[in-house]
Amino acid sequence: MPAFRHRLKWDLDSGYDTAIKKDCNQNVKLENLLIWISKNREKFATRSPKGELLTSESLHTDFICYRGTLTKVLCTPYEGREDWLIGATKFKDTIYMCHYHTDSDRERQMNMSVREEHMGYWGYKFEQYMVTDEPGKAPDTEAVLNTREEYCSVVRTRLNAHSLVFGAEVDAQDPELVRKNKSSHSTSHYVELKTSKLCLSEKQHWNFCKFKLIKWWAQSFLIGIPRVICGFRDDDGVVCTLQEFKVREMPHLAKDYWSGAVCMNFCDMFLSFVKKMVTRDDPNIVYLFQLFPKEGVQCTLLENPGDYRLLPDWYIRQSHQ
Template sequence: MLIRSISTRQRSELTNLRKPREFGCYSRTANDEIFVNDDRNLNYFYFTDDEFTKNQSIDLSAGRRQFEDRNETISDPCSMKGLLDTIKTTEEKVNRRLSADIITFRGIIRKLISYGIEDVKFTDPINLQVIVFDGQIFIKDVKQSSDLTKGNELQSNYGIDLGSFSGYKFETLTTIPRPFSEVSRDTIETRSKQIVSNRNEYASVVRTGIGSCKIILGAEIDAIFDFKPSAEEKEDNLGHYIELKCTKQIQSQRDCHNFEKKLFRTWLQCFLVGILRITYGFRDDTYQLRTIEEYQTSEIPQLVNPSMREQFNDAIKWYGCFIDWLLQTIPRDPKGTQIQAYRLTNGEQSLRLEQIDPSSEEYNTMVNNPDFINDAFKKWRQSLK
């Protein structure tokens, strides 16, 4: 049953944003183990100017055949288990439910905002699962067969397209697994020979929101730029994280325009959770790394062509409009015992929310999915009542 749809042309003047605050984190291993408030998978940015002088060429395509894909070892890369385990751990300390209207991932919100702002030819299709439980809205992405190889002519028999691989390779070449003082010289100097993998994940869990809506977001973090503050310092880690990206070097007006579109998406990705720094690696057509540039997230709206600048404000207006529509459309009764399930998809210049029949197999599969709202989280919330 179609509940309601919203046109992506709609906008709202609701633009007051809550400053993101990290309250937890987790590491997920290649074996799908979750370690709450554990930074074992947090990397540290380390790449000096000497790297270019020591190496006449840095090949971002080397080692593609050996790439280790998390889709091969993790049952559902879109799993909410780490996010909910972190929320549960925090709630256990205070013995109450965290105040939030929506609980989801940064990537999902970014995708929803992009769909309402950018040309749909360049945006990802929307296929999201929504559950209303304990008066809160939980949103999960649907696992794809492979988010790295789908529909890319460069895939060949390598299992990952070259563009995606070069991004992971750039991260491997510019990060180390622990602070510099704790890492051997051999570890630093042999990074070019290290097998590239996306199996280990470190994620930050952040409180944020827009208007009166309170949102909890999980966000995968690439690295720490300088240092991670100690617990005694009580300083937010968000100001120390860095986003790492890799793209083709700019050699034409078209390249410049394409890069500005990428900058917008990267700005949005960082802005949503309060990441202040972005570092881009620029490669040539043969996938040799040529230059590295650092950007401040707050400065990006002024760096693009003036004709694009309104897009940044427009993104926030669409964000506020969509969130307000979602909260008004979905009934939330914290005392209700029936779990509601919905499907959120894209239409033609619109987003559509459809309720799922509780007697259907789709409903049972979604509500009983351990990678969505797992039994331990449900039991914990019931114990609070």
């Protein structure tokens, strides 16, 4: 954290023209996560009563996906406007899930204004102001910003009867916490970095608590990130002040607008629904789950999924070896 948190005047639009930008229209699917799994199969192995590693084709987990898929599901009880589309494939007793762009997603992307494109860049620039490659170094805010670069952490967890493994992009970790705990293998060291418009009215504060905090909480709670640092900016994209939010306190701050328990219960029910519907263990079949606002979730079986296919041939072949 900077020594001073107020009157910062950090220009988030700086470097926009030279930045290397991510293609937001591309459906990344699970490729990078599958590469990580293929290189770390031993982490999914079980042990015999004597402690010996047992070789098996099974990953011993119910679901594999990215955090963003689960975040979509968690926020659904309070999302009355946006639809979503999630594909699921069962392979060797594990269900792989992936979030796809919907027609409305693509329409929003195509109709994005120049200002909205700049605002999409501001979050990446804020991270550049906040992080360094090494502890103790000053941030290099003049370097060309590559928004395609990211650090991903893979987490194993449970939600009631469901075991999950998911990948999650991580913004930063606090070196002081790593030093105190003498370990870097804990998500409690991670920090989520966000930007938001300054709340100058009661309505703006209402929107912040109702719409932003729920997404911040869902993202951070899933992986066990304890705090979010927000850079509050003006309309020109200049950060004026920093504020820290503890993730465990977010549901209380927004108790009049949403409930974390309701979100978790819905996610639990959705995963149970997916287990019930995804019965055929076949990497070439995809079950599509689509949320229609105010109508609920519908499931469609695709025996010829085409572009919706989740698992690449190389991963299927490797899993049989």
